[in-house]
Amino acid sequence: MTVRPMVNRDSQFFWDGTRAGELRIQRCNACGARRFPPGPACQSCDAYDRGYDVAAGTGTVFSYVVHRHPPVPGKELPIVIALIDLDEGVRMVGEVVDVSDEEIEIGMPLRVDFNRIDDELTLPVWRRAEEMP
Amino acid sequence: MSPLSRKAAIAGIGATEFSKASGRSELQLSVEAVRAALADCGLGVEDVDGLTTFTMDTSSEIALARELGIKELRFFSRINYGGGAACATVQQAAMAVTTGVADVVVCYRGFNERSESRFGQFSLAAATQVNTNGLDNAWTYPMGLGTPAATVAMQARRYMHEYGATSADFGAVAVADRRHAATNPHAFFYEKPITLEDHQASRMIVDPLHLLDCCQESDGAVALVVTSVERARDLRQRPAVVAAAAQGSGADQYVMTSYYRDDIGIPEMGVVGRELWRQSMLAPDHMPMAILYDHFTPYVLMQLEELGFCGRGEAKDFIADGAIELGGRLPLNTHGGQLGEAYIHGMNGIAEAVRQLRGTSVNQVPDVPHVLVTAGTGVPTSGLILSA
Numbered sequence: 477m478t479v480r481p482m483v484n485r486d487s488q489f490f491w492d493g494t495r496a497g498e499l500r501i502q503r504c505n506a507c508g509a510r511r512f513p514p515g516p517a518c519q520s521c522d523a524y525d526r527g528y529d530v531a532a533g534t535g536t537v538f539s540y541v542v543h544r545h546p547p548v549p550g551k552e553l554p555i556v557i558a559l560i561d562l563d564e565g566v567r568m569v570g571e572v573v574d575v576s577d578e579e580i581e582i583g584m585p586l587r588v589d590f591n592r593i594d595d596e597l598t599l600p601v602w603r604r605a606e607e608m609p
Numbered sequence: 610m611s612p613l614s615r616k617a618a619i620a621g622i623g624a625t626e627f628s629k630a631s632g633r634s635e636l637q638l639s640v641e642a643v644r645a646a647l648a649d650c651g652l653g654v655e656d657v658d659g660l661t662t663f664t665m666d667t668s669s670e671i672a673l674a675r676e677l678g679i680k681e682l683r684f685f686s687r688i689n690y691g692g693g694a695a696c697a698t699v700q701q702a703a704m705a706v707t708t709g710v711a712d713v714v715v716c717y718r719g720f721n722e723r724s725e726s727r728f729g730q731f732s733l734a735a736a737t738q739v740n741t742n743g744l745d746n747a748w749t750y751p752m753g754l755g756t757p758a759a760t761v762a763m764q765a766r767r768y769m770h771e772y773g774a775t776s777a778d779f780g781a782v783a784v785a786d787r788r789h790a791a792t793n794p795h796a797f798f799y800e801k802p803i804t805l806e807d808h809q810a811s812r813m814i815v816d817p818l819h820l821l822d823c824c825q826e827s828d829g830a831v832a833l834v835v836t837s838v839e840r841a842r843d844l845r846q847r848p849a850v851v852a853a854a855a856q857g858s859g860a861d862q863y864v865m866t867s868y869y870r871d872d873i874g875i876p877e878m879g880v881v882g883r884e885l886w887r888q889s890m891l892a893p894d895h896m897p898m899a900i901l902y903d904h905f906t907p908y909v910l911m912q913l914e915e916l917g918f919c920g921r922g923e924a925k926d927f928i929a930d931g932a933i934e935l936g937g938r939l940p941l942n943t944h945g946g947q948l949g950e951a952y953i954h955g956m957n958g959i960a961e962a963v964r965q966l967r968g969t970s971v972n973q974v975p976d977v978p979h980v981l982v983t984a985g986t987g988v989p990t991s992g993l994i995l996s997a
Contacts, residue, residue: 479736479755481747512869513748539767539873541759542816548731548753557754559763559868567869569749569763577816582770599751 478550478593486516489528494598499588500528501564512566533588534605535562542577556580560602570602611853611888617703618841618848619995621650621834622960627797627951630724631828636668638830639719640676646832651845652713657834659684659714661701663694663954666718673717684711688856690864692902692985695955696993700854702835712836718956719830728952729826731755742864749866758823758905760865761987762815765907767873769817772922776817778929779906780808782941783821783948785934786903790945793971797825798949822906824947831956833963849963852891852979852996855884858989865987875911878983881992882916889994891979893918898965898974899939899981900958903946908986909933916981935972943972955984959993966997 483491493500502514506523517524540558548555556572558580572580573589585605592598623645625631625638633641639662647653654677660670661684670685684705688694695718702714722728736750737743746755754760768774787803790796803821811820841848857880861870870876886892893916901912910924918939919927933941944950944961951957962980964970977997984991 479731479733479750481751482737482739482743483747484744487744487747513745539763539770539868541754541762541766542813543753543756543759544816545812545814546730546756548755549733551753555753557752557759557763559767569752569754569866569868571753582767597751 478597478599480597486514490514491597493528493530494590494600497590499531499533499600501531501562501566503527503529510564510566512568529564531562531564531588535560535586537580537582537584537586538567539582540572540580542580558586558602560586570600572602574603610890613703613707613854614852614888615850615996616707616838617835618838618850619699619833619959619963620836620841620844620846620848621646621652622832622963623647623649624831624957624960625719625829627795627827627829627953627957629826629828631721635720635725636672636676638721638828639668639673639717639832642719642830642832643673643677643715643717646715646834649846650834652834654678656713657715658682659702659705659711660717661686661688661698661714662717663687663691663698664689665691665694666720668719684714690985690989692904692954693988693990695902695959695984695991696854696982697856697984697991699833699835699851699959699993700856700991703851703854706835706837712840714835715832716835716956717830717832718954720954721828722952723826723828727826729756729758729823745863745866756815757865758818759815761905761907762818763868764873764987766817768907768911772925774910774925776819777805777809778910778925779822780805781928782903782906782909782933783808786942786946786948788934789943789972790949793945793950796945796950797827798945818905824904824952827951827953829951829953831953831960833956833959847967847997849966849995850997851993853885853888853994854991855881855888856989856991857881857884862989864989867987875908875915875986877990878912878915878986881983881990885981885992885994886917891994895979896939896981897977898943899941900962900983901941902955902958902983902986903942903948904952904985906948909941912983912986916983935974940974943970943974958982962993962995966995
């Protein structure tokens with residue numbers, strides 16, 4: 477069983493995005509400031525008018541953990557979880573799915589992918605970034 | 610001089626035994642601890658007109674009042690954010706007493722967080738709470754990050770990367786705590802000291818945290834009786850005067866997951882520290898010892914830096930060579946801390962600070978005029994400076 481996120485009006489666009497295969501980052505329509513996690517009032521100019529950018533989906537590892545104990549619902553342990561600095565200048569937590577606990581390191585480039593849980597929920601996950609063609 | 614400083618005192622302390630299976634309800638544990646604290650200072654339930662606890666506590670102030678036989682309460686309050694509430698309960702009590710809102714306020718915390726709802730487990734309740742904390746947790750729990758150890762490990766890994774601290778540096782905190790617990794008959798780990806080798810050999814829980822970097826889930830309760838300094842001086846015990854009491858929340862604050870700041874870490878403890886030094890007109894050099902919240906070892910290093918005992922990244926050198934053990938430059942957590950005595954959400958550390966000021970600790974530090982105590986780390990938090 478996967479842990480489902482609590483969602484409200486301020487965060488619905490993000491989860492709509494993952495379902496559509498997009499990693500959406502809130503952007504202020506007044507001043508252009510990006511932020512993650514999202515929220516109703518711009519932290520730079522106080523505006524409520526907001527939209528989003530679709531992130532390129534690339535970033536680097538800022539920090540990471542290897543979770544071994546205790547059990548995590550819906551996961552087979554160990555799992556690697558990273559704090560990722562996105563190229564757009566925001567930071568988010570994500571599971572890293574194709575990098576072993578021996579290989580993960582701060583600074584490693586990652587690329588987002590999407591893990592469809594069911595019709596309602598798709599989670600962003602992260603993989604080692606491949607060389608761009 | 611701060612209008613709050615040196616007006617109120619902790620007059621009495623009480624606790625149940627600390628165990629892994631108390632065999633009683635959480636409410637009963639708190640009732641027992643409050644009775645013990647009142648007996649310690651010689652007050653009766655009829656003297657109590659205020660109660661304060663953690664938002665997380667499952668026993669309401671009114672339920673406790675009913676069981677204790679307190680007829681009327683004039684002050685009751687709760688503080689949020691897990692263990693960050695510990696010292697803030699004393700702040701609440703001190704503010705109530707200083708303003709005359711209440712005369713005798715008891716701070717309490719009681720739980721069966723080992724034998725009932727276990728704090729170390731992945732918390733579905735935290736992920737599904739219907740409030741902004743639940744919404745904040747949407748960015749971590751579904752991704753698999755949802756135990757206290759994991760949230761701290763993320764901070765610890767970055768701290769190691771930035772400042773060159775190692776797992777062995779974290780281990781020095783565990784070794785100190787366990788040395789102190791080894792001579793404390795009330796501690797889980799009485800007569801069970803560890804070596805750094807034991808720490809390094811203990812299994813990984815969430816890299817980079819080993820088992821011995823983590824406190825143990827505990828059953829038990831602690832209560833603290835707060836009244837005016839004048840009234841406390843007429844009671845049975847030497848008062849522990851509240852020289853300073855502060856709360857702190859930092860920029861872009863979250864509960865356990867303040868990961869979106871440029872420089873992560875625990876600046877909220879810096880807020881607490883600056884306020885404690887300002888209110889008390891004291892400085893780190895005046896502290897012969899301290900009780901620093903130690904549910905996980907890395908945050909002890911980070912606290913020493915935020916509180917001004919050493920510079921940023923210097924804690925690994927500050928704590929080396931037994932400096933934080935009894936007889937060292939700054940003994941920490943002389944009761945054994947939450948790693949060695951029990952994890953009672955920081956309240957047992959406040960009780961130890963009171964014992965040190967009375968001169969009755971099992972690991973007494975000579976001539977203690979002041980003790981700094983901190984509450985939960987990685988969350989909006991609080992702190993105290995208590996004086997003899």
